[in-house]
Amino acid sequence: METKHPTRFNHLKKWESTLAACIRCGYCFEHCPLFKYTGWESDAPRAKIITAFGLLSGELEPSEAAADKLFNCFYCKRCEAACSSGVTLTDIFTDARKDLVEMGYAGPGTTAVTDLTCAQCLLCVTACPHEARFHGENGIETDLVKCQSCGTCVSICPANAVNILHTFGTGKEDLTRASARFLDTHASAKAIVFACNWSYYPDLQASRLPESETHDKDYDIYVNMCAGRLEPETLMAPFLNHAWGVLVACCPEDDCQHKNGGKRSKQQVKRIQSILENLDIDPERIQVVEIPDGDKTLFQAEIDTFIDHLNALGPIK
Amino acid sequence: MKTIDESKLREIFGEENIKTDPSDLYAFGSDASVHHAMPWAVVRPDNTRQVQQLMVYANDALIPVIPRGGGSGMCGQTVPIRGGIVLDMKHMNRILEINLPDVYCRVEPGVVDDDLNLALKPHGMFYPPTPASSRIATIGGEIANNASGVRSVKYGATRDAVLGMKVVLPNGDLVTLGAHTRVEASGYQLHKLMVGSEGTLGIVVEATLNFVPIPEYRCMGIANFDHLAHAGAAVGSIMASGAIPSMLELVDSVAIKAVNKTMNLGLKEVAASLIFEADGMVKEAVDYEINKMKEICKKHQGSDITTSYDPRERARIFMGRKKLFPALSKYDDNLSSTSLADDMAVPYSRMADMAGKIHEVAKKNNIIMTAYGHCGSGCMHTKILMDTKQPEQWASARKAITEIYEFVRSVNGTTSAEHGIGLSKAASFKVEKADSLRLLQTIKQALDPNNILNPGKLMQAPDDWVTATGLRYAVNN
């Protein structure tokens, strides 16, 4: 394929040989929270690489939709860890974003947007772990190139003025809805596990198991994009739907992709524990555990111990 | 380009299961091959009824339909060379039944191979054809490509594991082929015809698959050889000895060098290494098999022979093979690892000659090629490392591939062991099957008279793969 017209993608250009080095194997698919949620291959990491190649080669005209492919990403780097060919996908996305922003594309994709209720308190500006919030012409804005969609600003904003519009199943409402559905449809259900995508995330979810294999499940796992971002409403919701307990998995404190996620999640859980205590409910019905990146064995062991603990306690009266 | 009645697609699939934006279509225009072509629309069925409805519409409107699983095919099988509608089967991904007493499972075609194995594991079972791409390959794609993998030397390819299936024909009819039993004597075994048909005869909407118990013991070994010919002879002797390897892999000197260069694994740089494995329920039986293989390697001047049951040690032994893809991709910043001449099969006795031929052809044509593969099944793989920007390199690749497949055919080998034909291997396939091409076309015509299901592939593909479609690489003018 010939390069059709001179590139306007000056930042992306340096990745030309890497884009060719991607063998398009698709090993990155099933690890991507976007693909897991929409099930569309065109949302998967490989498609983002193909889009970047198309834009750079001139085969694909820049458009809102094409730009969105590159603005939609949580920077979890699961794709990079799974890549058969050592492609550093998110670095490529970042450079593509720089070019797209210069061309006037404004996302937002998965980046944070500020609405009119912003009180300009600057809390988010200090809290953003990636220096992506700043005071600009239109008040508090997000740097589309730097934002890694961690959601810290969303959960910290006292005016509820920050949002991530495209949550791909990992937002507050998504988690609440999904956990309620599980608790509602499984008589055997006891616990909800909120797993941080960085600590341990269940892979291989692209296929659906037969009813016979799942009907007596006692817990279900929901992946979020940073344990520090789990809000009290999300953590309390399962209790209102008759869960026996809630387990939160976060990263070890010194290993948080978003700086203080682990610490913040512990604070949140502590807060819920004191609410439970006030309600005369065993506070240990909500717990937080640190799981290092990808430690599946520890993750499963912690879940098993937690379920044993709940079995000893029984349901909440 | 024909116009597609989008309202018809919306009526069948619902708005949320259709893609027509160029940015989506562009992504669905490629797979793991060198090819690229734009489809006109992508649809995502959730059930058989929708697949039938689509085929009735497409057959009537004469619009090509290209079934697609994970899109990991290496030869352009899913690249819509004549445009049309991509039928993305990934959403029909239910494991319908795991029937232990009858030792079969029923699955929809979009189930990912690794997911199926994850579901079988708690029952102590596994689905053995498993290609290296099992984390993305779907059962539908594996059936259509007759996929196989490292363990196929003992457990067989997809064709051996498929008991039966439900298939939607190009006119929308639904047929049940094969059976749920281990044996079925008579009739045309049409389910086996679907295996390897590369989505050109029918759309698999359900498959009944055999599974086997996970062995209690696995033991893996490695042997180094100073001459390719010795490694090749060892393969033939092992297979003729009555030993039953559960894996028998070859990696050549180029592969070893690539892994050392990019991964710093410090492997001994010999002409070839053989990795072998035996598995079973009884340790003594596994010992017997592994010792037999060890002896044979020794007899053929294999050196540095080690074996181990320990999972960590086995992982270490396999590391060189496992890291081969990333090693080739990272070999040199200016070279891309392309899926070309990716796969072939030759008789055991010609394995070493085949690897030697690959080296000779690569050198002559100024490209880098490595020989590796599931040699226990007679399967050989290679990749072409080349500067994809340079038109001359494509010309060299074209020449190299022609020479390689001429050799394959001259030693009674076959064009594809497991990756399929699609577009990039069609030229050799057509020569190899010259006297049955009419028959193949007659079968295609009988099932798909309007030629709408994945047209332009296999025997219908253009002879020159370089110009058959756009390439997925940017090539200088």
Ligand SMILES: Cc1cc2nc3c(=O)[nH]c(=O)nc-3n(C[C@H](O)[C@H](O)[C@H](O)COP(=O)(O)OP(=O)(O)OC[C@H]3O[C@@H](n4cnc5c(N)ncnc54)[C@H](O)[C@@H]3O)c2cc1C
């Ligand atoms: C890194 C890498 C390693 C690989 N290793 C191996 C290996 O070890 N062994 C091996 O055999 N292959 C291997 N392959 C090739 C490929 O992954 C397999 O052949 C796999 O089976 C393709 O599955 P898929 O779901 O991706 O199919 P796709 O690529 O999506 O489709 C393949 C063919 O199947 C057809 N198809 C898909 N679904 C259906 C359906 N439901 N009904 C009818 N037709 C359908 C398509 O039209 C197409 O012709 C490898 C590929 C890569 C990229």
Ligand code: SF4
């Ligand atoms: S970084 Fe995470 S969200 Fe982004 S493409 Fe990779 S896997 Fe998907």
Ligand code: SF4
């Ligand atoms: S895993 Fe890596 S090489 Fe494979 S498609 Fe994804 S980015 Fe490309």
Ligand code: SF4
């Ligand atoms: S806090 Fe997180 S979501 Fe908010 S702007 Fe910073 S990086 Fe983006």
